[in-house]
Amino acid sequence: MDIVIIAKVLVSLVYIFFNYTEILKEAETKLKLTTSVNSFQPDNVGESYEFSSEDDSISCTRECTEQTLPRLCHYRFVLENYNVLSLACQNCRQNMSQCYNPQCIAADGYERGILTVNRMLPGPSIQVCYGDKIVVDVKNEMPSQSTTIHWHGLFQRGTPFYDGVPMITQCPIVGGNTFRYQFYANQPGTFYWHSHDGIQKSDGLQGSLVVRRPRDHEPNGQLYDYDLPAHVIVISDWSHRPAIDHFPGLMKPVTATYETFFLINGRGRFTDPVEGTTTTPHSVFRVHPGKRYRFRVVGAICIHCPALLSIDGHNLTIIDTDGNSVKPVEVQALHLHSGERHDFILSATNEVKSYWIRVKGGSTCAKMESSHQKAVLQYQGAAETEPREPGIEDEDVSSFGLIMNPQNATCGEGELGVCVSQLEAAEPIDEQILKPDPDVNSTIIINYLFPTVKELYQSNTFRRYSTPRMGANHPFHLHGFAFNVMAMGNLKDTEMNAENIVSLLKSNQLQQSSAPPLKDTIAIPSGGFVVLRIFANNSGFWSMHCHYLDHHMAGMSLTVQVGDPKDNPPIPAGFPKCGNFVPLD
Ligand SMILES: *[C@@H]1O[C@H](CO)[C@@H](O)[C@H](O)[C@H]1NC(C)=O
Ligand SMILES: *[C@@H]1O[C@H](CO)[C@@H](O)[C@H](O)[C@H]1NC(C)=O
Ligand SMILES: *[C@@H]1O[C@H](CO)[C@@H](O)[C@H](O)[C@H]1NC(C)=O
Ligand SMILES: *[C@@H]1O[C@H](CO)[C@@H](O)[C@H](O)[C@H]1NC(C)=O
Ligand SMILES: *[C@@H]1O[C@H](CO)[C@@H](O)[C@H](O)[C@H]1NC(C)=O
Ligand SMILES: [Cu+2]
Secondary structure: OOEEEEEEEEOOOOOOOOOHHHHHHHHHHHHHHHOOOOOEOOOOOOOOOOOOHHHHOOOOOOOOOOOOOOOEEEEEEEEEEEEOOOHHHOOOOOOHHHHHOOOOOOOOOOOOEEEEEOOEOOOOOEEEEOOOEEEEEEEEOOOOOOEOEEEEOOOOOOOHHHOOOEOOOEOOEOOOOEEEEEEEOOOOEEEEEEEOOOOHHHHOOEEEEEEEOOHHHOOOHHHOOEOOHHHEEEEEEEOOOOHHHOOOOOOOOOHHHHOOEEEEOOEOOOEEOOOEEOOOOOOEEEEOOOOEEEEEEEEEOOOOOOEEEEEOOEOEEEEEEOOEEEEEEEEOEEEEOOOOEEEEEEEOOOOOOEEEEEEEEOHHHOOOOOOEEEEEEEEOOOOOOOOOOOOOOOOOHHHHOOEEOOOOOOOOOOOOOEOHHHOOEOOOOOHHHHOOOOOEEEEEEEOOOOOOHHHHOOOOOOOOOOOOOOOOOEEEEEOOOOEEEEEEEEOOOOOOOHHHHHHHHHOOOOOOOOOOOEEOEEEEOOOEEEEEEEEOOOOEEEEEEEOOHHHHHOOOEEEEEEOOHHHOOOOOOOOOOOOOOOOOO
16 A cells, blocks of 8 residues: 655745854854853763752753753763673672662663663763753764764754764764764754664664753643653663664564563563563652653654553643644553654652553554563652552553554544644644645655565675565654644545645645644554645755664655755864775776
């Protein structure tokens, strides 16, 4: 079945509005006046990190109020080959307290080689205030691997060369080299960073990035009491084999070794059929009874395993998607696809005890026994850390009630859930986005190509190998922009096609929200379509691709050129170049 993305690009009035050099100069001046810190930021955003005045004096992770002055936030990322349960962990498998040793990565208690930034899993959390400048020195200490880091969701307005897409915005950073990324935190929201080179993020090269603004400026700021650094939830799919075994993939996978697991902030447990369940620690999120908390969830997921998140005894009030505020929606569970972020409010108004936070795999992982993980929501004053209730791993999804962003979400009749296309933006939408006719229409049809074995393997030809799998939806991510989600739907059993989708949209028969929300990653339903609009005022070469690693690797990727290269901001002096060396003589 064809899948249609109809991208409607509004390209008028692009370059009249601003001048990159002016924007940068103004920000630099502001920063020079107020910057006193020039040392590296600590990697200190851990489980118990709340704002404290001591940390606030040096750390960019601080409360962001109207009085907050911008800071220069300088991070050092050292990328290495490392391992789960290294010597740093001592006897962590028997003595849980040792799992918290410095540089110990316990993960789910299964020893394997991984890739890390600063020997952390996930890597350091960058948490800054709106207006700060983020500088990251990425030192590649992985021999024989090149790398880049992409700052997922940040538009890189004025700095497209720091978008971190290898061979499109920069030459990959080779082993032993350091590359400095520097850009302004000029969008509030929940983002993340990850390697954009090859399949490295699957092995551990990713972490969260949060930009806070004063709560008074948040459309939903009055609905919660706290927005704490420790309340960022990074959900990642996990494997007990190195990523390279999955890409392109093994032909005869032994189910037990091919299984997909999950980690929550790099922690969890798994059940070995012989040795039983590991005793590594779960992530713990602490709350005070009676208070309302903003949680920020990152779907740091690499493959076709969307994560269904729920918290025993609590509803989730969704207030933000991909860094864009939406009108609050109360649900019982939240579905996240690869690359998506959602923020929710949790009211700690239930009985004072501990509750399970549950993650369960969907799509191709729905039937996999390994595909779940738990973390703990602990009320201050609760007698024990671990909830007494058993972990129910096989709960029927339908028992959850209302699900935000359900699977195959087209939100047709009879479907229980809230689709992202039904959310309403909480901040005003540019009127030009809503005008019936965009300036440019572009239809992108995505599908699989199934070459025959004969076509793939002819002597003296080398064709890119891929192992396509059916039935999946495709979470597409666009760099450089957030798009308004105008419509989303199903092409099955309907007369719809690329042509009439546009006219139906024009006659207002498709739009599901009076204020189409902004996102930068969207799951295109299996056999369905999405209609997206952008106001093309950020010139550069922007990658747009399926966020499933294997699909991206297999070519489900394109580049959107906005503006003429001469409109692009000037490239920094000495920016490294790469290329072939094939002398003709
Ligand atoms: C567990 O490890 C901690 C920290 O190293 C140590 O203080 C404690 O004695 C250990 N407990 C046991 C039972 O070995
Ligand atoms: C969660 O929402 C459901 C449906 O609206 C409601 O019945 C239930 O009482 C709510 N639970 C809590 C803990 O607020
Ligand atoms: C670019 O367009 C978006 C959407 O209309 C708007 O919110 C933003 O302010 C514009 N940026 C500039 C620099 O004009
Ligand atoms: C885009 O599509 C609409 C609806 O079919 C059409 O009216 C309009 O002329 C198209 N615009 C361009 C620039 O092709
Ligand atoms: C989603 O759609 C695919 C393909 O149509 C199907 O195989 C799968 O069962 C659907 N998943 C759900 C949860 O409906
Ligand atoms: Cu895909």
